[in-house]
Amino acid sequence: MGVLLTSCSAPSPTPAPRPKVAVTTQIKQLLPATVSNKTAWSEDIYQAFTHQKLETSVSNLCSVIAIAGQESNFNADAPVAGLPHIAWQEIDRRAAALHIPAFVVRTALSVTSPTGKSYAERLDHVRSERELSDIYDDLINTVPLGQQLLGRFNPIHTGGPMQVSIAFAEQHAENYPYKKGNSIRKEVLSQRGGVYFGALHLLGYPANYTVPLYRFADYNAGWYASRNAAFQAAVAYLSGVPLVLDGDLINYQDDKPSQTELAIRSIGFTLQLSQQNIHQQLMLGQSIAFEQSPLWKQVFAAADKKRGQRWPHERLPGITLQSPKISRNLTTAWFAQRVNQRYQNCLLQSRRE
Incomplete structure (x- = not known):
């Protein structure tokens, strides 16, 4: 639909x-x-x-x-500035973690690759993520050391x-x-x-945002990050526990409860929800269904009552962007606002036609 x-x-x-x-x-x-x-x-x-x-x-x-x-x-x-340096840094980092001497890596990458050029030469002149991804794929498929360094997983994650x-x-x-x-x-x-x-x-994905700005933030931070950041802000307001408003409601790395979950537990008696119920409902945090959960409704009802007015249900996540390609202090909010400027220019263009 x-x-x-x-x-x-x-x-x-x-x-x-x-x-x-x-x-x-x-x-x-x-x-x-x-x-x-x-x-x-x-x-x-x-x-x-x-x-x-x-x-x-x-x-x-x-x-x-x-x-x-x-x-x-x-x-x-698109070309990426400084990509050869970024590529070599990644290889050197992985080699160091495996205690492989740098000269061994350089020797292995001096061999001829399927393009007719050595891997080192291709890395020295790589200009785009597509080219770098192809180099990594060739390394994984044809060079034993490449498999050891990259573990059969291409480190290019976006493109x-x-x-x-x-x-x-x-x-x-x-x-x-x-x-x-x-x-x-x-x-x-x-x-x-x-x-x-x-x-x-x-x-x-369906989202109840009032303006596309929050969807642009989600594009950078993950589905429903802007909605979940608003929920986290309400939890912090009610519990008095400072929280990182990143949109991640549960700990996806291990079974330990997230800071958001712990903060909700501290007010769980007021919300009349058990720890098990809290966790189960937070598991809905990557779907629209979370907005129909008792946890969502009770947290916002309590925040509305304490504040004396409706608590916002959308908020730009507070995330600092991390990437070898980023040399400035950029955030998800910055990204969303830049995209929104382009979006507004596009709307303006539509009215001129």
Whole structure:
């Protein structure tokens, strides 16, 4: 069904699909003037919406366009500044962890790779994540030391024109409409695959947000992160326990209770919920169903009463972005706001047409 970007009291009927030519023509008009090959971009965006049955509203189209502009400036194989240094750092870090001397690594990577160039030469001149992913795949498949260093797992975790998580794409590849070729990884790093999974990551889940800004934050931090951050803020307000408002309600690394769960336990008697009930309901934190749970309703009811007015149900997560590609102090809020600027520019462009 179509995905709505605003909250509503009852589901609206899904509009009838518009003719392809009308949609692709509009996409071309909405794309920034600097985008080359608008025909290819409009086709890939149209196909992503069609196969996922997403509503081709101006808001939805502009949302995808804004993300692609922010993440890659509409370049499916965008160059990454300083990528050779980043690549060597990752290899050296893994070698050091395994106590493999640097000269052994350099010797192993001086051999000729399937392209005819040595691995070292390819690493020295790598310019994009797609190229680096190919190098890592070749290392894993042909060099014993490569398997030892990388453990048969390519360390490139995101990529493509919308910087989609490879793991996310692999988890949602069942209905992917194109031939997968060698791997979903290679599809994500292509324009068509990156757009397909990017649109899915952005619009492929129901959310009761009042404005797309929070969906943009979720794109960076994970589904429902903005909703869950608001819930965490309410828990902190009620319990007096400072919490990191990151949208992660439970501990996904081990069985230890998260700080959010511990804070809720401290007011569990007031909420009339057992520890078991609290944990079970927090497990719903990555779905829309969490908003129907007694835990959600009672926490917000208590926060509303204590505050004397409605507690917000959406909030930009407080997350500092971490990546070898990031050299500045950036946050999820910064990302969402930058995307929102592009989104607003796109809406403005639609009114000019």
